[in-house]
Amino acid sequence: MTDLATETVTPPAAAPDDPPRGSLLRAEIHRFRSRRFIQVVIALALVGYALIIALASATEFGKTTPEQLAAAERNVAEIVEEQNRFREQCLREPNRPADVPTDMFCGPPNTAENFPVEQFLDKAPFVLADNLPAGAIAVAAASAVLAFVLGATFVGAEWSSRSMIALLFWEPRRFKVMRVKLGVLTGAAVVLALIGQALWWGTALGMAHYLGRTGTLPKDFYADLLGQQGRSVLLVVFTALLGFGLSNLVRNTGAALGIGFVYFAIVENAVRAIRGSWQEWLLTDNAVALVLNGGNRIFLFDEGFVDEQGSYVESGREILLTNLHGGLVLGVATAVLVAVGVLLFQRRDLH
Amino acid sequence: MAVIEVAGVHKSYRRRRKPPERALDGLDLVVDDGGVHGFLGPNGSGKTTTIRILLGLVSADAGALRLLGKPVPQALPGVIGQVGALVETPLFYPNFGGRLNLRLLAETAGIPRSRVEECLELVGLRERGDDRFKGYSLGMKQRLGIAAALLKKPRLLILDEPSNGLDPAGIREVRELVQRLGRDGRTTVFLSSHLLAEIEQVCDHVSIMARGRCVATGPVRQVLASRSTGGLRVRVPDSVRARAVLVEAGFTVADDTHGDAILVHGVADPADITRALSRKRLYLTELSPIAADLESAFLELTQAQP
Numbered sequence: 121m122t123d124l125a126t127e128t129v130t131p132p133a134a135a136p137d138d139p140p141r142g143s144l145l146r147a148e149i150h151r152f153r154s155r156r157f158i159q160v161v162i163a164l165a166l167v168g169y170a171l172i173i174a175l176a177s178a179t180e181f182g183k184t185t186p187e188q189l190a191a192a193e194r195n196v197a198e199i200v201e202e203q204n205r206f207r208e209q210c211l212r213e214p215n216r217p218a219d220v221p222t223d224m225f226c227g228p229p230n231t232a233e234n235f236p237v238e239q240f241l242d243k244a245p246f247v248l249a250d251n252l253p254a255g256a257i258a259v260a261a262a263s264a265v266l267a268f269v270l271g272a273t274f275v276g277a278e279w280s281s282r283s284m285i286a287l288l289f290w291e292p293r294r295f296k297v298m299r300v301k302l303g304v305l306t307g308a309a310v311v312l313a314l315i316g317q318a319l320w321w322g323t324a325l326g327m328a329h330y331l332g333r334t335g336t337l338p339k340d341f342y343a344d345l346l347g348q349q350g351r352s353v354l355l356v357v358f359t360a361l362l363g364f365g366l367s368n369l370v371r372n373t374g375a376a377l378g379i380g381f382v383y384f385a386i387v388e389n390a391v392r393a394i395r396g397s398w399q400e401w402l403l404t405d406n407a408v409a410l411v412l413n414g415g416n417r418i419f420l421f422d423e424g425f426v427d428e429q430g431s432y433v434e435s436g437r438e439i440l441l442t443n444l445h446g447g448l449v450l451g452v453a454t455a456v457l458v459a460v461g462v463l464l465f466q467r468r469d470l471h
Numbered sequence: 472m473a474v475i476e477v478a479g480v481h482k483s484y485r486r487r488r489k490p491p492e493r494a495l496d497g498l499d500l501v502v503d504d505g506g507v508h509g510f511l512g513p514n515g516s517g518k519t520t521t522i523r524i525l526l527g528l529v530s531a532d533a534g535a536l537r538l539l540g541k542p543v544p545q546a547l548p549g550v551i552g553q554v555g556a557l558v559e560t561p562l563f564y565p566n567f568g569g570r571l572n573l574r575l576l577a578e579t580a581g582i583p584r585s586r587v588e589e590c591l592e593l594v595g596l597r598e599r600g601d602d603r604f605k606g607y608s609l610g611m612k613q614r615l616g617i618a619a620a621l622l623k624k625p626r627l628l629i630l631d632e633p634s635n636g637l638d639p640a641g642i643r644e645v646r647e648l649v650q651r652l653g654r655d656g657r658t659t660v661f662l663s664s665h666l667l668a669e670i671e672q673v674c675d676h677v678s679i680m681a682r683g684r685c686v687a688t689g690p691v692r693q694v695l696a697s698r699s700t701g702g703l704r705v706r707v708p709d710s711v712r713a714r715a716v717l718v719e720a721g722f723t724v725a726d727d728t729h730g731d732a733i734l735v736h737g738v739a740d741p742a743d744i745t746r747a748l749s750r751k752r753l754y755l756t757e758l759s760p761i762a763a764d765l766e767s768a769f770l771e772l773t774q775a776q777p
Contacts, residue, residue, distance in 0.1 A: 139552065140581040147578035154575075156566050277564070283572075285528060286562035286619070289554075290579045292527040292547045469484075469529040 144291055148304045157273050162312075165266050173323055181331040182243030192240040196232050203230040246332025252324040253345055253413075256317060260352030260411055263316040264359040267309045268380060271363030274305055276373025285470050298368075298462045305360050313356035317349045344413050351411050351443060358450045359407075365457035368465065396421035400441055401449060409446030416441040472540060474627045474659045475502035475525065480534030482520055482683075494520040496683035498534070502661055502676070507653035509670035509691070510663040512680030518663045521680075522558055522631055527551075539627060552580060555625030557633055561616025563604045569615045570600035577622055590618035593648075609636030617645065628652060631663045646673050702736040705744060706757035713753050720747040734761060 152158065184192075210216070210226035217225065238244035278284040284297075291297055328334045367376035388402050397420050399405055409416035421436040477500040483491040495517045502508045512518045523529040525536060527544040536543045539550045563572040573587045591597040594614040599607070607615065613636045620628055630649070634642045650673055652658045664670055670677055671691060678688040687694050704727065707713040714733050717724050722744070725734040735744060741758055748755060 139579065143581040144579050147575050150578060151575050154567065154571060155564075281564050282562040283564050285558075286576070287579065288528060289526060289556045289558075290551065290576055292544070292551050469523075471523070471528070 139291075144296070144300050145304065148300050149307075152274060152304050152308060155273070155277065157277065158270055161266065161269060161273075165262070169262075169319070173327075177327060177331060180243065181246040181327060183331060184241055184243075184245050188241060189237070192237045193232075195240045196235045196237055199235055200230045200232055244332075246324070246327040248324060248328040248332070248334045249337050249341060251327070251332070252321070253348060255320050255324055256345065256349055256352065257411055259316045259320040260313070260349075260355055261407075263313050263352070263356045264407065267312055267356045267360035268363035269377065270308065270312070271305055271360035271365075272367040272376040272380070273363075273373045274367075275301060275364050276367035276371070276376055279367070279371035280373065288470070294466050295462065298465060302361065302364065302458065305364055306357055309357045309360035310353055312360075313353040316356075317352060348411060348413050351447070354447065355407055355410050355450070358454045361454045361458055362403075365454065365461045368461035369457070396436070400439060400445075403450060403453060405441060406446040406449040409441035410443055410450060411446075412443075414440075415443050416446065472504045473501050473537070474504050474539055475500065475508075475661060476535075476537040477501070477521065477525075478535045480521070480524065480536060481532045482517075482524065482529065483532060494683055495524075495531070495534075498680075498684055500678055500685045500688065502659065502678070504659055505653070505656065506675040507649055507660040507662055507673050509674035509677040510661060510680065511665070511667070511670050511677055514665070516680040517683040518680050519559060519631060520683075522556070522629055522661075522663060525629070526554070526556055526558070528558075552623060553626040554629065555620035555623050555627070556629040556631075557613075557616040557620045558629070558631045560635070561612050561619065563612075563615065563619075565605035566603055568601040568603055569596055569607065569611075569618075572604055572615070573600075573619055573622060576619055580623060582622055586622060586624075590621050593621065594618045610638055610641050613637055614641070617648075626658060628658055628660045629663075630660065632665065633662070634664070634666060634669060642669075649673050702734055702761040703738055703741055703744065704732045704757060704759045704761055705735055705748075705755065706732045707748060707753050707755055709753060712751070713748055716748060716751050716753060717744065722747075732757065 207226050207229065211222065213226075238247075275284075278287070287297060288294065325334075363376060363380065366379055367373055370376055370379065384404060388404055391398050391402060399418055399420055405416055405418055417438060417440050419436050419438050425433055425435070427433050477498050480495050480498045481493075482495040483493045485491050494515075498517065498521060500521070510518055510521075520529060524531050525538055525543060527547045530544070538547065539553060541547075541550045543550070563569075564575075567575070570587060570591060573590065574584060576582075577584065577587050588597065591600045594617055596611060596614055596618065599611065604612065604615065613633065617630070617633055620630065633645050633649070637645060646669060649660050649662060653660045653673075653675065662670070662674060674691055676689060677691045677694055678685050679694070680686070705713065705717070710731055710733055714724055717733065717735060720743075722738065723736045725736065727734050738744060744758065745755060
């Protein structure tokens, strides 16, 4: 600070009253990109992805020679034959209860379809039609978790360091500050989800080429896949905003992640066990419903009862959570959480 | 023109299971354009609350405020570009370097990067600009906070305890910077401090806070003069005889606790003392008014009952 005493302070010219349009947005994008924690989390996610792919490629998938396939098919045929032999023995059982249907007591007849040939190979071929959509769901789930962490830390770190307050010395319109931050996070979540899905798509094509087969794809395969991936992007956006909203409410990243863990690991399981009928409103079930083609079919357990023989009998019903249902539940939950946080931010005294 | 106008502002903080804490109790305050205006008060007197309300961080329960002539918080977005502030501790990302922290703020207001370098240079942090903020010493953090406040080239610079954590050389440099900014004819510095010497050395005007109100305001000299007792300090070689002479002449006399002088109060004309002593062949070596220092004025004002 030695220069400070000797330097001439020039009469300052005022900074512009209205900063250039988009300057806050640019600053927030810069802030998001510069956060070391965000960089580290994304780098770790990429490393984890590469490791999982490498591990799966080395241990799970591989091209099958005609001899290996023939051996596996022989294996399947033997098992089918053996199982049907057991069934025949069962059918000949003299003490078989008369009031129990045959297929329920001895099982239905076995066919090769009951025993996928891939299960009898050391390394199953990577089948694009099956593995690409399934992997895309896994990538969507991982991206959603990652987005939750990024959303929580993006605003949580600002509260922890109190740089949120410093920012208000520059832009006192709190709603605008929140709006821009939410916009940046939404954009980042979309980019994250798209990159994740694109990365998996490329990986899956490579794996199908080198470790399996592309084969004949079902009709509407790409339409269904793109629909599922589009809804995956929406899921990632929702979870990013949920993380942001929670962290903005409690003003701490760690607390937000802790609450998230307690909710997903404990509360949801407790609800499933104690109040099965509420399952249709749980975030995880609705996240699955949002992403899966055709939605998520769940079984809701009603109150059980004790029958005449003194056995406890559970009854229930199967319901379908549609894509729309999943989207609406997640959307409303996200909107409420974010809105409450923004409203409190708008009204609170900040120290 | 007044850069800060505060009229009848009340603010109470709600507390759990306790009665509300009154932070501001009908505060009236005017800070005129130019120079350095000191904002003095004991802890809890409402200084920081006043600054927070002016900057829109805290809402007032009642009253009106204007910043650079515009009502706040309504018109704050329109004037914030001309107001630089450092409130208590500097607030930056701990894992970002000083330079990056300033660049992010500058980007928010569309300020060019060259200004960031100027401000880093001004506070002597240019060489350490890429070091992480969390690795800075307390003084460096404070200097970065001052640099951030100066980024906008503000018309009004609000500094809340800017000398916190600085070493003596740093304190002197900040004071010189504040004085020069106050003299540049464009910037008004509003300096909140608990350091009486800082206010006395640096400020042209002062407002003294106590219990959420402004209990004195005006030019520093005027505030001191208003607290002056009107007494005189008398020094003669034979102070024992002189004391007896003055008592005999009807003056109210007290001993100077800081030296061997005699303090005389209630004197209509200092010449009366000269006359009374010279008649007894006692000749003065000192006859001076007892000037109030800011510390005395501050303590007297802030400890007075409401």
